[in-house]
Amino acid sequence: MADVASRPSDHSLGRPGGPASRYSRALSFSLIGPLLLLLLVGFLYPIAALIKLSLFTPALDFTAYRKIIEQPIYLSVMARTFRIALSVTIASFVLGYPVALAMASLKRRLAAVATAAVFIALWSPVLVRSYAWIVLLQRNGVVNNVLQQLGLIEAPLKLIYNEGAVILAMTHVLLPFMILPIFAALRSIPQEYVCAARSLGAGATMAFLRITLPLSLPGIFAGCVMCFILALGFYITPALVGGPGTLIVATLIGQQATVLLDWPFAAALSTILVIATLTMVLVFRKAFSMSKGFASVD
Template identity: 65%
Template sequence: MSMTTDNLALAPIAPASWLFSHSSRRYSHALTLVLIAPLSLLLAAGFVYPIGRLIFLSVMAPEFTLEYYERIISEPLYLYVLLRTLQTGVIVTLASLLFGYPVAYLMARAKGRTAMIVASAVFVPLWTSVLVRSYAWIVLLQRNGIVNNLFIETGIVTSPLKLLYTEGAVIVAMTHVLMPFMILPICNALRTIPSEYERAARNLGAGHIDAFLRVTFPLSLPGIFAGCVMCFILAIGFYITPALVGGPGALMMATLIGQQTLVLLDWPFAAALATVLLTTTLVFVLAFRKALSISKGMNSVN
């Protein structure tokens, strides 16, 4: 029987078989490959190829050699700079977690005007240039800066302190710059935790602190993990803030790599330094992930 014109108009249009699989909610393999192809090409061109080229340059100069890696191990200066970079990254990450978690908790639980004020305090510095924020710390910490003048006027000290171009200044400035990257993941994790969980724990006899430590804090560990990874990776690769606030006395790996490429023009050695820094970063990320999985397992057992 032939279909009428009205029936043809009302008949559903069958999708192409290569677009969808049997389930209407799933794409076929062909369409999936088409959708991820642009992102895959961008990832290959912007990340995989530069990293591969970097590693190749560090071992092929012009033939295969491990001379530059042996140089890093044999000369104490480079290992010292690497260890100090990792130490600074760990301290900045812990400081960002210590000061950022209460802000994230308030940001997740507050409402109305308080929530708007807290969100503004987090986002406005994030939208400001890192260069501007670093120069602001120079104004605060220099010998005739606001902090030294305040100490002298209050009688805490009689002469200006050396606050700028020190490792402490680098840690303080980097913590200020990176704290939003800790606050936002933790705030997002806290917002996914129903407030009824903590109230139920208090109804069962737990105090505010005990309910927080046994319920809220363990459930916010994924946000803490994400924030720590972001802060640590950004901290050990920071260039602008240590160069401006720390100076030559607080040399870090990013600054050292910049000197090798821009001043000494030793690109293979700079590539070896960058490869070592990248490998160290991956090891720490895997360690963070393993620690998080172990913590989840212990919480599930408890």
Template identity: 65%
Template sequence: MPVPRKVVRPRRLKARRVTPAGRYGPALSVVLILPLLCLFALGFLYPIARLVLISFGDGAPNFDQYRRVFETPLYLGVLLRTISAAAMVTVFSLILGYPVAIAMARAKGRIALVIAAAVLIPLWTSVLVRSYAWIVLLQRSGLVNALLTESGLVASPLKLLYTDGAVILAMTHVLMPFMILPIANALRSIPPDYARAARSLGAGPATCFLRVTLPLSLPGVFAGSVMCFILAIGFYITPALVGGPEAMTMATLIAQQTTVVLDWPFAAALSSVLLLVTLLAVAIFRRALSISKGLSSVA
């Protein structure tokens, strides 16, 4: 009798998990992002942690430096002046920059190139150069005072330099591109059919802007406002040059405490307070953005 052959069953191959194109596994992702995490920890988290520890003193932790900030009228006034100046710079940048953003988003051809150059070329110029330009314009023998005296509007040159108004004006000029670019990007993402549909339903230009264009551009408005406020609240070069010692801000006060007075614990406390105000402002802007999105979706 023929011997029956042993039936060999084919081995089941283990199904491989195919990684979609453009994605990496968890282990490879950790390896790729590890240098960035190390750089972030060494260049950002560690200095901030050291700064906060220095603000509490060398011995037992205490809040003497923070009490000094909030109990001394001079330092509290500098903090409030810095916050109010940053808020005014943000508002002026929004008022002056929104029309430019609309023109930048809707223009075409050579006009679009001219508007983009007018926005980007000052952004590429050094902040130091732009601040010195305002010194030339606002000094007693500068162009602004010369025009005012020659036209007969004032009898003698005005004190325009080294004032809070000069600081706000110069900072608005420096930070306005950071407001224009996010708003222009948000306006470009709005389909033009929305405005045409609103106009066809009887909405006028003002109603179309208030009910369609402005709500849809709010993400760009909030992004530009956050960048302007955060940069303005910690700005150093422009307030130091244009404002001088009479228009002191938190940045110039911190620099004075570290380079002149050499009071590092107090400077660390001032920096920590400024960081806390910045984080609080970011949280408020994010909350306002989420509320505006909810209202727009309901509408």
């Protein structure tokens, strides 16, 4: 009893003199100072410079933004970029959630092997994986040769240099970013919750829908946000696997900045992409926060 009474309670963490207040304010700021400086120099300053470049050339001018609105081709590129990013996110979730669920149900050693396999795919260079899809999907590639040998097709199919090939290749590249956060969220769910639901008469499907799925929403949120944001800024894979008809914003920005040297217009495209990305993150956050499973981590 004496040991129990002598332990500091959880509420004492926030009291003066507790573990949370043992550092002075000056020391706390000195500890987080390098991170704040890195955030300022590596993130906030470049974004501010982009916004300034898109608006002041040298005086206040909205020509670059009017160009995006007035010319339908740029709005079409924007819409295609968000459509591909959303499709890749949905495909990654549909394919990644069952894999993460299977990994979470494995024993420790087998789970470590499965996690290593996912990390190996994550560490593989994007350029190599993109070229692998070119080998598989090209006119004389592996897929067309197999289909012809099986007699399923007479002439090679056009499987590459289209939007479907871009979505497929990008999903393959971004799948680990969906699997790992969901796997971490599933592993943190106590199995006693599911056992309690089953003992109270819930079936396997009901236990999954009422217990496992809601409690895994933080991992789903993290995976969806990472996949969506990374898909919006993808450059290498769409440039290699896609064709002229699958131009996306990242490729368009590269062309404007390096080929046409229209830096204000490239900055305007980048600014719109950043604003749209932040908006979509807030939308994801609001949608997932409606779940009790997600709200429990706040």
